[in-house]
Amino acid sequence: MAGERVLVTAGAGHQGKLLIPRLAHAGFTVRAARRSPGKDNELKALGAHEVFIGDLGDEETYFEALKDVDVVYHVGPGGIGNEVEMGLAMLRCAKRAGVRHVVFSSIYHTMIDIIQHRFKRDIEEKIVESGLNFTTLKFHDYMMPEVYVEPVLQGHDFPIFWPVKPGSRHSYIDLHDMADVACKVIVEGSKHYYASYELCGPDKLSFDDIAGILSRATGREVRVNQGKIEDLFNLLWPGVEDLSAHQDEIDVITSISKWYGQFDYLGNPNVLTWLLGRPPTSFEQFVRRTIAEKG
Numbered sequence: 001m002a003g004e005r006v007l008v009t010a011g012a013g014h015q016g017k018l019l020i021p022r023l024a025h026a027g028f029t030v031r032a033a034r035r036s037p038g039k040d041n042e043l044k045a046l047g048a049h050e051v052f053i054g055d056l057g058d059e060e061t062y063f064e065a066l067k068d069v070d071v072v073y074h075v076g077p078g079g080i081g082n083e084v085e086m087g088l089a090m091l092r093c094a095k096r097a098g099v100r101h102v103v104f105s106s107i108y109h110t111m112i113d114i115i116q117h118r119f120k121r122d123i124e125e126k127i128v129e130s131g132l133n134f135t136t137l138k139f140h141d142y143m144m145p146e147v148y149v150e151p152v153l154q155g156h157d158f159p160i161f162w163p164v165k166p167g168s169r170h171s172y173i174d175l176h177d178m179a180d181v182a183c184k185v186i187v188e189g190s191k192h193y194y195a196s197y198e199l200c201g202p203d204k205l206s207f208d209d210i211a212g213i214l215s216r217a218t219g220r221e222v223r224v225n226q227g228k229i230e231d232l233f234n235l236l237w238p239g240v241e242d243l244s245a246h247q248d249e250i251d252v253i254t255s256i257s258k259w260y261g262q263f264d265y266l267g268n269p270n271v272l273t274w275l276l277g278r279p280p281t282s283f284e285q286f287v288r289r290t291i292a293e294k295g
Helices: 016-025 040-046 059-066 083-097 115-129 175-192 207-218 229-236 244-260 270-276 283-294
Strands: 005-008 029-034 050-053 071-075 101-107 134-139 158-160 195-199 224-226
Touching: 005 016, 016 029, 016 040, 016 175, 029 040, 040 050, 059 083, 071 083, 071 175, 083 101, 083 115, 101 115, 101 175, 115 134, 115 244, 134 175, 158 207, 175 195, 175 270, 195 270, 207 224, 207 283, 229 244
Parallel strands: 005 029, 005 071, 029 050, 071 101, 101 134, 134 195, 158 224
Antiparallel strands: none
């Protein structure tokens, strides 16, 4: 409900940067949490009323972040080995702090054998057992400009980083649609208690389909460029030779690539359509919007 205080974790991440202005516009007092200092002004410009700096992997730090908070939007640290422990600490702290509503950013099909899916499945189980008012948002793979569009705008082909079976198809969800749904759930509160929503855009695309979309949108032929998983590591951590500090993320990415290389990862847009009250954003709409934004 407007006027209440919301804690948004990973405030400078993909979701936080889009959710914070929506919540501020809806009248909430937004506390944005970050592990490291350095983006306070950026987050306040987005609409955050305050920025909390601290390691939410520490339970007492998380409790401090939750003081006087009515709603927490918990985005787990993707690819971090203590993701489950942080999620369980959030639940304990939310009970101690009297948080009214826990909204958990999870993932589609948590039953499949990928590390990050297992992490989120374990947290979901404890959320149900916690006795807290909760809503779980189970998002499909994000449509990320830096992965799907920006390399093409820089003159490259469309890169993929692991082998896939011929014709393998994939579904996606637009980050703006995600933020719209998250804001709706927080604004409407009790209408969404105890719900677990599987959220997915309308497309079921092969990598060749994506290359075709990119070709139409850019006006030049874009081909699929089959790379190696090490190429993705170089993209994520440019110039870093010793990747040992990122071993947890590497383990998650390797787990993803193994599963994605064998199976289709598909979803259904009906729930997202219902919550948005409009058709979800297609992959082609996402690509054309991103190109327009990048000039």
